[in-house]
Amino acid sequence: MNKVTTLENAMKRVTDGMTIMLGGFANVGTPELLVEAVVAKGVKDLTVVCLDAGLPGKGAGKLINARAIKKYITSHVGLNPEFSRQKCSEQPETVLVPQGTLAERIRAGGAGIGGFLTPTGVGTLVEEGKQKLTLNGKDYLLELPLKGDVALVKAYRADKAGNLVFRKSARNFNPLIATACEYVIVEAEQIEDVGVIDPDQVMLSGVFVDAIIQG
């Protein structure tokens, strides 16, 4: 199975109203070409799941500026003042999630876990609307899995079967979102023949990947 395709082909699966998960932390490990292609396609009413709101005009920031987002599930928007500036008027509905909880909710979505108990957020605004369980005298919030329609992933190396290697702090949410979405598009800096990457050094199995484009 050769999963390498064109940007145009990969974008066929992106449509109005869907949930997109986006890799990257302060735009390190963000697939800029894929984000630009989503913006160019002009889709609207997206739900976007991303650790942060990108930097102004970069990464998720491009989707924000394009007013393509209806709902934003994120942990931190402080690096992108343009996000806050939209606040009153056209800003997307924003759901703030603690970073560890966001990572774990995405992992749960990919791992078939129906929910998990975390001590994070107990006694804070994060509790709102959530079931609270007490086990052995300790309080936990029941957090639910997050799943998406399309994942936009940035990798350092990919083989044509979709096995991925990430580099340094550009790994972050990328391998997680790939497990939690129906259709996973990877923007890879290097594309290798199948068999070139040592199977022990694969950081995300190709089983999770659907399409690869050259970054």
Place this chain on the structure above:
Amino acid sequence: MNKVTTLENAMKRVTDGMTIMLGGFANVGTPELLVEAVVAKGVKDLTVVCLDAGLPGKGAGKLINARAIKKYITSHVGLNPEFSRQKCSEQPETVLVPQGTLAERIRAGGAGIGGFLTPTGVGTLVEEGKQKLTLNGKDYLLELPLKGDVALVKAYRADKAGNLVFRKSARNFNPLIATACEYVIVEAEQIEDVGVIDPDQVMLSGVFVDAIIQG
């Protein structure tokens, strides 16, 4: 911090009645020297967490033959007929856990997760004594985290700071148990100076490791 030590030194933390987690799947990735050292120390009444019961006289099988185990938390004991033969008399109390649930319970123990919901085991004997939750019309069992006192881990390469690399199917439960135990002892085939292993290729961060012995 040089974490390389002697077998004798590492075993100081192993005492009667504690919970030991053991890596390996059908004895591939089992730290045989560490198991032998535990047997030689003559500790009793252990709770052991291990995917299987080892092969006869190998891995966990050594602990079973030494009658060192009071309670055995495992997924499969079929490869070790000696385990079943002890059944009526001196066999340890045995708790059978689905393999995916066992992996996830250990991960939860290491990750500060208070419990998680899995569809695995719903409608089976595994339900017994467990809380059942229904979310969006689907039933889940609430499974609780597993933690241990000592982890016995087998690695292929370790640097002196405890960063580990595993090899092929010998990885299995080894990186998981290292996150879930207070004191983590690694038997490594190769021990390297700090800085030799590429930080991107570390499979388990040294943050989880306490002692390393030469395997």
Place this chain on the structure above:
Amino acid sequence: MAEQNGREMIARRIAKEFKDGDIVNLGIGLPTLVANYLPEGVEILLHSENGFIGLGTVPPPGEEDKDLINAGNQFATVVPGASFFDSATSFTIVRGGHIDVTVLGTLEVDREGNIANYIIPGKMMPGMGGAMDMVVGAKKVIIATDHLDKHGNPKILKKCRLPLTAVGEADLIVTDMAVIERTGEGLVLKEIAPGLTVEEVVKNTEAELIVNGSVKTIEV
């Protein structure tokens, strides 16, 4: 039907269910044979629950790798494009719905798709291993089994009597006598083995079989 031919027919018939690119987990025993009969042009990747995707053939004697076994404790190899991972990731793949098809044997299966294949109380209690996660997680669960047990009793029951592995997860049952699909209405008899009649299959099945007139002969 001769035991050996029956097993080969089951394996060959199941192999026809795969689509190119499928991620497949094969249980120990009969299901393992399925990999030998893939149709032309269909490539699948095999998941090995002990921690990899891309299970290959058995290594030649002398070329075994001490660190590479399959989930049945046999020395193994990997194909190009394989990837290794830990047991939590292995079951992220399983429980998270990333396995397209799993094929496994059973002791009993019933009209509601319940599966009992891991325990005979007091006799065989090795533990469930990864079976419970596998049948719950895989997109499609194919049961590969002899139609009758070794005493000649039906294994496809109105209701499982042994402790269950999972509730309502069997999608397709392929035996040496028939191919049976589980639907919302119950078990539908789709195909029968060459030389058998529908009546013979029905007689050897405890569960009611829905026959809607279009039963084919199993082609392999």
Place this chain on the structure above:
Amino acid sequence: MAEQNGREMIARRIAKEFKDGDIVNLGIGLPTLVANYLPEGVEILLHSENGFIGLGTVPPPGEEDKDLINAGNQFATVVPGASFFDSATSFTIVRGGHIDVTVLGTLEVDREGNIANYIIPGKMMPGMGGAMDMVVGAKKVIIATDHLDKHGNPKILKKCRLPLTAVGEADLIVTDMAVIERTGEGLVLKEIAPGLTVEEVVKNTEAELIVNGSVKTIEV
């Protein structure tokens, strides 16, 4: 007390809390300075929540790596023995209790150890990032803060008024005026800055401070 000296004193004093081999997470701003003042013979490893252990110094101009930043979006380096991982593993380390000490700033902290440091409703709402997980998970939470806010009002309160980051997680508060330990009985004044009196510190603290006669001068 001069702002700059106060910050340096806070950083130097906190650095004395570390033990050799500690895994430490430093928040953005003042806490980052702590790494500059490690005592002789104490080596720590810094956790960077965006995905690694072994955060090093800022790279020299021209040697930045586009794929290597710290959690505050500054180019970074790693020390020998570093390891990279994904965000779920990063917070396995955090929430699982594998961080020995975290140092972070705050807007408010109170006598029960409650911390409010991520939101001012209607004014500053960037999101909590990893702060909530960090203070819940780290074995020891050290608050590094000016004793008074920029309007001269106490930041150590009877009860936090801003939305909380976490309940009862602050263990030690180090300010430009004092070192305060949270105990089961309440906040204990342990040390005061050179040139200050106990009364001056108490007057500038809204929360009741327990003074048990043995208040030392902060040594750095």
